[in-house]
Amino acid sequence: MEKRVTIYDIAKAVDVSVATVSRVLSNSSYPVSPELKRKIKAAAKELGYRPNMIGRQLKTNNSMTIGVIIPSISNPFYANVVLGIEEIARRSGYHVLLCNSQHSPELEAEYLQTLFDKQVKGIIISSISEQKDLINEYISKGLIVISIDQTIDNPDVYQIGFDYKKGGYLATKYLIENGHRKIAYVTAPMNRPSRHDIFKGYQEALLESGITLQEGWLQESALDDIEYQGNAYEFRNGRELVRKLLDLDDRPTAILACNDLTALGIINELHFQGVEVPNQISVIGFDNIELSQMVVPSLTTIDHPKLEMGRFACNLLLDMVNSKPIALKEIILQPKLIIRNSTSRN
Amino acid sequence: MEKRVTIYDIAKAVDVSVATVSRVLSNSSYPVSPELKRKIKAAAKELGYRPNMIGRQLKTNNSMTIGVIIPSISNPFYANVVLGIEEIARRSGYHVLLCNSQHSPELEAEYLQTLFDKQVKGIIISSISEQKDLINEYISKGLIVISIDQTIDNPDVYQIGFDYKKGGYLATKYLIENGHRKIAYVTAPMNRPSRHDIFKGYQEALLESGITLQEGWLQESALDDIEYQGNAYEFRNGRELVRKLLDLDDRPTAILACNDLTALGIINELHFQGVEVPNQISVIGFDNIELSQMVVPSLTTIDHPKLEMGRFACNLLLDMVNSKPIALKEIILQPKLIIRNSTSRN
């Protein structure tokens, strides 16, 4: 392995100064004679020169890198968000450092630190930490932070949100319009605002139709985020909670789940118990992950524009990095009802 | 936003040289008096000092970053591989730059370049490019490359593979053992060695049992990788190809799919056509993605240890980076049959 070739090697080869080489090779707008330009480019190619970004970065203080901190990339929801982020980043010449916090506040904090140390221009985070002090501390040090899919209470944090409440409302309303009056909500712990907001929308829709939420309709998992074990957690959650629903004297005819994975668990258990979906019980999911259209029965669900969320977040981040004027400091993406085959008229 | 604090600020504050500060704050083994050590650490904390890794990197030529190039993170298969990679990287203080090639050779090439420019210590790649010259070129420049899940013909590229042929064999054998004699293989284009290897295992199992592969049993998609549109492609592929199977005069009683997503497409279409799985036709998938256990019927499939593949790849890469002795330059992970409910006796 030969030593890496630097602009000094090229300067020597063409017999010009490093400044001229730098001007040509970094596409500076500074004028250089076409003749030299050609020779320098030729020499660079000849010698197999590749710029050392670390050197450039130290000088320009621009790492052209953004950090992304999410709970886990194995969650198809986040995978799509990240895909959207990376797409926009790439188009602007940026790279993405991917960090899975694994639902651990400690890991999240550690990543926040090391990303800052690596001079990322900004980070996009879906924080699972209850404590936002550390984030605020880094913001005060100049770090640009975009929060996705959940609220950080700091005027300097720009947010890309999603109207979960309306999503919960739309889903519940749809069930009611289809003749359902006994509707349950099955959810992972509501310590995450998103899940609680879905509940609020659900409540509102019930209220609006004069339906009183019955004891037992709300099934909330007791487990903590900590106990997440990949996506199997959500699935198992659905399976376990729906059993309690079946035990009720007056069974619901429809179930709203806090996400598609949970809905799959619910359907799975119902199938196992000999209850037909949607004939006997309708099930509606949340998020519209790609797989929700691939299962049988395909999932009626609420679409969450994941790719767009990623794109929005990254565009916003890049605008802030480049100190462009920011139109909106908070974007709330809108839910959309996707009607498929896991729901039917009652 | 205040200017970032550097070791100079601390040196000034404590009235020592930057050398001493550096020694303390970079955890150098170089001796510094406990007294000074304490004072320097206190000042660093007081001033909110955080090291600038770019400066360190330029000096030490160590970016503590690895690059990962995969087709798409939205594919749950790769998501899990990446999760494994990141887990190991983090434990060694490394970060992961995530690059989605989107099945585009051009994008893959671009990423290879920019990762090299960013001084990554090495990359883990699942290359979709037919041309491996560029990779070889960078290897000759000293880049360390680990190839996952497919072969790069270069003695300097270490590989983490998977025995697809045996997987295909195991799956087919299982079907035969369950009384099936008419078994089809439905696959995305076999330009990817993995898919072709599954086919070879399938052939071998048939041959071993004296079954002649009938015209029409092999259903290979005509579409190119280029046309991938997320995972929906695989799914649609399964749906479309299985129709041709149903058109056959002598329908197969079992179908092997090149991956789980394709199997889901197959099952979906069969359901739509009123064919019961597994009662009328058995379907077996490949990969054992998390979702294969969540669907109804749950998928009989071949397990591919995705997380482990990521971990192995990253451990190998780190060993190479640290020029540790490498025991094996090629690791072939083994398939495992997972029996669930999409297959039955014929």
Place this chain on the structure above:
DNA sequence: TTGAAAGCGCTAACAT
């Protein structure tokens, strides 16, 4: 045990 100073590869202000 501490400090001075060179230098990693690059850019950019300044000089010519």
Place this chain on the structure above:
DNA sequence: ATGTTAGCGCTTTCAA
């Protein structure tokens, strides 16, 4: 249009 040189923040050799 081209060259000289300082310096980004850090580590490390060498000298004290």
